[in-house]
Amino acid sequence: DGGITQSPKYLFRKEGQNVTLSCEQNLNHDAMYWYRQDPGQGLRLIYYSQIVNDFQKGDIAEGYSVSREKKESFPLTVTSAQKNPTAFYLCASSIDAANYGYTFGSGTRLTVV
């Protein structure tokens, strides 16, 4: 079955550490996105990529980095510069957003301990 796989489902990070969240899709979608979800704030866009080797900052990119070396993969690194990283992170992809919207993964919950 085609879909988006995010791993791990739960992740714990010590303060000062970088951590990378995985997002893989086998839908042959060109565009991929990373959102962060906090209680009461909805989904906020971190980074997005329309094609391989190209990506754009979203609304809250500070303290995050991404790469898009393959069409199927769009990993997100949460760096130590992100002051409040505890959140639910969602990856999405699309091939024709205007007609089909985005397809979301099941999310990674990151907790700083």
Add this chain to the structure above:
Amino acid sequence: EDQVTQSPEALRLQEGESSSLNCSYTVSGLRGLFWYRQDPGKGPEFLFTLYSAGEEKEKERLKATLTKKESFLHITAPKPEDSATYLCAVLILTGGGNKLTFGTGTQLKVEL
């Protein structure tokens, strides 16, 4: 600035008690308005896309409508399994491509 506002924040209904959720938006260059359902600890699941004022779409007990400034998600005779957070989002075209901007959601609880 593009804005999407959903109300109410939370809604508690008895089984069979119909109601509506609201999504108001202020955007330039709207390419579509989307409704998603999200269960706790999971990613959003696509429900509907609406493109122009006057458009309506239905799926089981849900019906979405669109005006120039807002959208409504009507829930007719809800069941407990309809309990979830319902998210509204608007798709706009930016210099970097399509961008989906979300509201904060309405948390719906349907009780027996």
